[in-house]
Amino acid sequence: MALSEKRFGRGNDWFVIFEDNAYSASTAEVVLTWANFILRYASGRPFLVARMLHTPVNYHHTAAQSAVVLGHTDITSSQHLESIFTGTQIALDTLPGDTFRIIREENLLKVRGTVSGTRKVFVSTAKPKNQFISSNADIAAFLAQSDLNHGSLAARLFFPSVPYALSHASVWNNVSVLPEGHELILNLDTGRSIYKQFWHVPQPELSLDDGAEKFAVALTEAIKIRSIKPQCGADVSGGLDSTPIAYIAANNTRSPLVTFSSGSSDELHDDLSWIDRSFRHFPEVRKIRVTPSEIPSPFEDFSKCPIAWDEPFIGAAQWKRISYTAGLLRSEDVKTHLSGHGGDEVLLSPTSFIHDLIRQKPLLGYRLGRQYKSLYHWERSSLRRLITERISYKSTLIKELRNIKKPSPGVRDAANPWNIQSFRAAPWMSDFAVESASKFCNETIEGIQEPAQSRTQSAGIESILTSGNAARSISTIMGNYGIDFNTPFLDEKVISSALSIRPEDKSNPFVFKPLIKKAMSTLVPHEILSRPTKADGTADVHRGQSVNSEFILDYMETSILGSMGLIEFEKFRYYFSNMSLGQVPPVAFWATLSVENWLRSHN
Missing domain, CATH: 3.40.50.620 (HUPs)
Incomplete structure (x- = not known):
């Protein structure tokens, strides 16, 4: 991966946290040029290197400790943050807003993003077991000299989308994603890290x-x-x-x-x-x-996307x-x-809440179930499945994965109890792509823990x-x-x-x-x-796809996905040219085009 202004000099903000050793300090040199905010350890080596052009920054920093809050909250100044940090951890934990929080006390480093995923934390590992912590996946991958995970990338070609539990993984090898609602705790002396959950999905008890x-x-x-x-x-x-x-x-x-x-x-x-x-x-x-x-219009100047x-x-x-x-x-x-x-x-709550509600309030659950069936024209069999199916979260994922090559389910189907949307392999995906994606998904499912909260939550x-x-x-x-x-x-x-x-x-x-x-x-x-x-804005997207159809085919004829052996262009051309037949929904093309766009921007 070539170092480029697109990665470090781009308009969006980013940060990297380095460990206090010679290897990390040497690696940090490649990003210092682009940074406008730098904090250092007592040794003088870089601790936090960031490019913050429009994200609010508040920090308290000494040789022994640091507290950094990046994003919108009610902190009015760095002095305000210092008073909170030197007070109680609870006060810092209960700040409102949408922020990264980086805390360093003696030999412990704590980093968290947001519960919603608007601010994510990525951790990459490089020899000799050095960790780089970043707000951006590709920067973490670059510093660790990671290559692409073809299985994870191929899974992004599934449509209409991969369940979040599977798409959450990075498309890079040796790059992990800190789960939302968790805090990374790194021992700076030993280099060992753990994930600790700081936020739990609440129980839906209020009227x-x-x-x-x-x-x-x-x-x-x-x-x-x-x-x-x-x-x-x-x-x-x-x-x-x-x-x-x-x-x-x-x-x-x-x-x-x-x-x-x-x-x-x-x-x-x-x-x-x-x-x-x-x-x-x-x-x-x-x-x-x-x-x-x-x-x-959507897809206008798609090839010129910077x-x-x-x-x-x-x-x-x-x-x-x-x-x-x-x-x-x-x-x-x-x-x-x-x-x-x-x-x-x-x-709003996903309509799959009917499954749990029927077990808590049967009469209300059945009444709402029938009303939703009438409103969305669900097939009776799919409503029955929503009500009666009792398999686990992981089993639901495995069941959907087994159907990956089957025709798409009907649009009038109710969701399953976990609200996991049925996903399918695009018919232009190569056998290699389907096998790689399926293997990646199966391995990911093995490591998933069953949710502690209800299906509804x-x-x-x-x-x-x-x-x-x-x-x-x-x-x-x-x-x-x-x-x-x-x-x-x-x-x-x-x-x-x-x-x-x-x-x-x-x-x-x-x-x-x-x-x-x-x-x-x-x-x-x-x-x-x-x-x-x-x-509903989907009509505009459909219209834009139609207006730009000739360009899209030219764009995909020399695709990187094709050169990687992940798609077969002639099949893509056939389904795209016959879209009016309804064999494949438009979202299948959007998924493939988005991955191609991403590959070109990082090639």
């Missing part, structure tokens, strides 16, 4: 009335610690995710909030009318508003559209941008983790424009408060997002919360 109040406090705090920053922006889609966030932010900023709004080319969308209704209630804001025709994500991102097709948005925000001097991303996953947190990882990739694009992309819904306290509420209270077949409506009822005008619909 909507009791839980909504706590949720409102957590979400409002998450918004305010960001919107108080100068030059703040926010999305206003007219929906129940972004619009309440923007309204609260607009009433908390020091200068007028910069809002971004757009519609969809889908005639069935009603975003524009709800955007107009919402703005009637806002204080003074600076509006950026664009029409669907002005926004780049973004070097550290992991494959299935939303890569949207890079030009997100970059266009970021450019407009930057022209208005926006530095911190708030999004409603993660709202669906936090505000397990499904809820996995959907949140998937959303958090997508937000992390979007922030990479925004970072190239000097914008700090923020998702208040994905803060730890917000997630915890939402997961504490009974799923049957959060999700209702006939009431749209009751949690946000109840929680914000005294804070946000009623009309903003009265929308009963949600726009």
Whole structure:
């Protein structure tokens, strides 16, 4: 892997933690050039080397100890952090926001990312057993001189997506991912490290009335610690995710909030009318508003994508559209941008909660099950499976993996009790790719522990983790424009408060997002919360794929995936050219194109 400005000089922020020895100090030399924030051990060797262009940094550092918090929280200064750090560990653990936390005391180092996956920690191991701890997978891999894990990479070609438990692993050999909700504890004397869980999925015991109040406090705090920053922006889609966030932010900023709004080319969308209704209630804001025709289509200029994500991102097709948005925000001097991303996953429970509910409240469970069956047109047999299937989490993964070459299940199937979506091998994957991916998945499943929480809570947190990882990739694009992309819904306290509420209270077949409506009822005008619909952007992606189809085939004809023996181009061409037959869903192509895009950016 060649050292390049794409990796270290790119717009998104990164850090690396080195051990206090000669080998690590020598390795650190290759990244020091790109860093703008460096802390050192008493020996003078680098401890923390970082490039922080827009992420808030607070730190307390002496020769013997360090406390570093990277990200948005309510710390007002490094002196404030020092008083917290020298007080109690509990005070540091209960900080709100979305942060990396790095603590060094004597010979112990503690590092954690976020519960949602918006900030991840990667650990790579190099000879002679030196560990490099980084916020970016490819940087950790580069420092350890790691090569690609073909099995993990090939598994990213499965569609519609691989369950989070399998996609969580790095695509690099000798690079591990710190599980969300865990803390890495490294003994700097011995080099030994352990993972310690610091966050547990809460039990869903609160009613909507009791839980909504706590949720409102957590979400409002998450918004305010960001919107108080100068030059703040926010999305206003007219929906129940972004619009309440923007309204609260607009009433908390020091200068007028910069809002971004757009519609969809889908005639069935009603975003524009709800955007107009919402703005009637806002204080003074600076509006950026664009029409669907002005926004780049998905897959537009796909081959020119300059973004070097550290992991494959299935939303890569949207890079030009997100970059266009970021450019407009930057022209208005926006530095911190708030999004409603993660709202669906936090505000709603996956419908698989019916499985647990029937065992707790049979009458209510059966009634809601029938209502969801009617609403989503589920087949009766799939609802029966949702209710009766009792196999474990690992067994469910193994069962799905055995079906990898079978036709895709019907779109009218209910989820299984773990809400693990059936995944399949794309028909253009080579036998080598399918075998490598299957072997990798089987080995990963062997090491998975059964979830300690219920099926309902397990499904809820996995959907949140998937959303958090997508937000992390979007922030990479925004970072190239000097914008700090923020998702208040994905803060730890917000997630915890939402997961504490009974799923049957959060999700209702006939009431749209009751949690946000109840929680914000005294804070946000009623009309903003009265929308009963949600726009679906997939039509734009389908249209963009069609418009750019000729280019996509040219792009894939010389693919790196083909040269690696992971796909067969002629099969890809056949299925892509006959997409209208519905043999393969569009998301299968998106998965393959995202991996190809990632390989080209790292070649």
